[in-house]
Amino acid sequence: MDVRKDETYELRASEDIVRIRQRARAWAVEIGFSLVDQTKIVTAASELARNTIDHGKGGTARFRYLVNGARKGLRLDFTDQGPGIPDLQLALRDGYTTGTGLGLGLSGSRRLMSEFEIESAPGKGTRVSVTRWT
Amino acid sequence: MDVRKDETYELRASEDIVRIRQRARAWAVEIGFSLVDQTKIVTAASELARNTIDHGKGGTARFRYLVNGARKGLRLDFTDQGPGIPDLQLALRDGYTTGTGLGLGLSGSRRLMSEFEIESAPGKGTRVSVTRWT
Amino acid sequence: MDKIPILRMGELLLVTIQVDLHDRMAVQLQDDLTDRIVQTGAKGVLIDISALEVVDSFIGRMLGNLAAVSRVLDAETVVVGMRPAVAITLVELGLELPGVRTALNVERGMELLGGGHVGRAQG
Amino acid sequence: MDKIPILRMGELLLVTIQVDLHDRMAVQLQDDLTDRIVQTGAKGVLIDISALEVVDSFIGRMLGNLAAVSRVLDAETVVVGMRPAVAITLVELGLELPGVRTALNVERGMELLGGGHVGRAQG
Ligand SMILES: Nc1ncnc2c1ncn2[C@@H]1O[C@H](COP(=O)(O)OP(=O)(O)O)[C@@H](O)[C@H]1O
Numbered sequence: 001m002d003v004r005k006d007e008t009y010e011l012r013a014s015e016d017i018v019r020i021r022q023r024a025r026a027w028a029v030e031i032g033f034s035l036v037d038q039t040k041i042v043t044a045a046s047e048l049a050r051n052t053i054d055h056g057k058g059g060t061a062r063f064r065y066l067v068n069g070a071r072k073g074l075r076l077d078f079t080d081q082g083p084g085i086p087d088l089q090l091a092l093r094d095g096y097t098t099g100t101g102l103g104l105g106l107s108g109s110r111r112l113m114s115e116f117e118i119e120s121a122p123g124k125g126t127r128v129s130v131t132r133w134t
Numbered sequence: 135m136d137v138r139k140d141e142t143y144e145l146r147a148s149e150d151i152v153r154i155r156q157r158a159r160a161w162a163v164e165i166g167f168s169l170v171d172q173t174k175i176v177t178a179a180s181e182l183a184r185n186t187i188d189h190g191k192g193g194t195a196r197f198r199y200l201v202n203g204a205r206k207g208l209r210l211d212f213t214d215q216g217p218g219i220p221d222l223q224l225a226l227r228d229g230y231t232t233g234t235g236l237g238l239g240l241s242g243s244r245r246l247m248s249e250f251e252i253e254s255a256p257g258k259g260t261r262v263s264v265t266r267w268t
Numbered sequence: 269m270d271k272i273p274i275l276r277m278g279e280l281l282l283v284t285i286q287v288d289l290h291d292r293m294a295v296q297l298q299d300d301l302t303d304r305i306v307q308t309g310a311k312g313v314l315i316d317i318s319a320l321e322v323v324d325s326f327i328g329r330m331l332g333n334l335a336a337v338s339r340v341l342d343a344e345t346v347v348v349g350m351r352p353a354v355a356i357t358l359v360e361l362g363l364e365l366p367g368v369r370t371a372l373n374v375e376r377g378m379e380l381l382g383g384g385h386v387g388r389a390q391g
Numbered sequence: 392m393d394k395i396p397i398l399r400m401g402e403l404l405l406v407t408i409q410v411d412l413h414d415r416m417a418v419q420l421q422d423d424l425t426d427r428i429v430q431t432g433a434k435g436v437l438i439d440i441s442a443l444e445v446v447d448s449f450i451g452r453m454l455g456n457l458a459a460v461s462r463v464l465d466a467e468t469v470v471v472g473m474r475p476a477v478a479i480t481l482v483e484l485g486l487e488l489p490g491v492r493t494a495l496n497v498e499r500g501m502e503l504l505g506g507g508h509v510g511r512a513q514g
Pocket residue numbers: 047051052055056080082083084085091092096097098099100101102103104105106107126
């Protein structure tokens with residue numbers, strides 16, 4: 001698997017969510033995703049960026065353009081050093097939230113992307129990695 | 135983080151709920167919250183004060199005017215030595231009540247405020263702390 | 269103890285809530301209003317909450333109860349004059365007043381209740 | 392800060408969301424729209440999202456809240472112009488906008504809201 005492009009963006013304030021949506025759109029267009037796939041990717045990026053900022057107290061988004069034979073992919077890693085998630089299974093449930101959201105960010109992003117990975121250690125932080133293949 | 139003002143009020147009878155609403159309004163005005171934010175804060179204070187009296191058999195409300203750099207905040211702590219809450223997750227669910235209420239006090243207050251913390255020990259009592267930042 | 273006044277206007281009753289309600293006043297109001305609907309045979313009830321700066325779940329529940337009790341007694345209830353900040357807060361609280369009709373102000377509320385009496389035109 | 396314009400068209404308000412919404416703009420819009428409903432006594436609100444390329448759960452929640460707040464104030468809300476890709480994504484996200492009426496475009500939305508006022512034609 002080749003990495004054709006690799007960049008990392010800061011996520012601090014709520015304005016950065018808009019910026020991440022724009023970047024995710026640009027990458028998805030460049031990689032050649034269909035309009036519906038672009039929309040799914042941008043939506044997942046928006047959800048996960050908001051989690052990084054709201055729940056994780058800020059962090060980074062790493063974007064990678066992957067090539068695996070004839071298939072191309074976009075991998076997005078969201079990393080923070082926030083409070084972490086004590087019960088992942090619960091957090092992944094539709095509608096579960098500890099804040100004021102709808103509790104669809106994690107579960108919904110998982111449905112929108114082809115691959116979904118999450119690691120979290122209480123007190124240390126959270127990393128969510130999602131990938132979509134053409 | 136500085137505390138610019140710190141006061142504690144008694145919560146015994148249902149009339150105290152009206153008084154807490156008036157005090158919450160006065161503090162929110164002083165701190166400079168918008169009208170909508172004032173209304174959210176007063177409503178959350180009303181819900182939590184009623185819980186302290188109805189479910190917690192009375193207690194106190196501590197009000198703090200916080201300053202954190204350019205941001206100002208109002209923190210309200212409701213504390214009682216009542217029966218406590220055996221299952222917090224259940225109590226935080228929309229519509230869950232062991233009384234005759236609508237079961238929106240805890241879940242609704244959480245949505246209305248920026249920060250929400252709850253601690254409860256069966257037989258010992260309950261403390262709910264909510265904060266809203268300008 | 270303060271009481272909430274209930275005014276009669278033709279076939280309607282008008283309740284104007286002017287003060288921040290104690291829980292006991294709310295319960296008292298429900299009893300009083302029920303009595304008045306039965307006494308007067310009112311077909312509609314307007315509850316003016318334009319003076320209320322806050323509606324929490326207790327008062328929201330009371331409004332829902334008043335509407336439900338009136339309905340059982342064949343009178344319709346319209347809550348009028350809700351402030352914008354109260355509407356936003358109610359929704360965030362999770363309380364959407366199901367079963368309670370609302371109108372902008374007393375005039376609109378009367379129109380709504382008048383409109384509800386088309387039965388008379390047919391009769 | 393940018394503000395979302397709210398236009399008055401007779402008894403309706405038209406909100407056209409032209410930009411990718413910041414979270415704070417979304418909150419501001421809710422406050423502004425609620426004030427305008429009460430000021431104008433609008434009976435309906437059209438929210439045109441045809442320019443939105445993405446609706447995530449935050450914006451979805453805002454649309455649901457706008458509809459709920461309007462309803463509490465006796466105005467109906469219709470969201471118009473949702474793009475097909477957005478609709479598909481929303482369903483997969485798990486967000487089905489309960490309580491939010493939708494229409495294809497502004498004209499259809501106006502028909503839908505106008506349809507609620509047939510009472511006048513009869514009167
Ligand atoms: N990056 C993170 N850091 C800490 N907690 C998180 C993070 N992301 C998600 N969570 C926790 O998981 C819960 C569910 O997240 P999500 O499904 O995105 O819904 P929402 O963001 O609407 O609450 C959050 O309420 C939060 O408690």
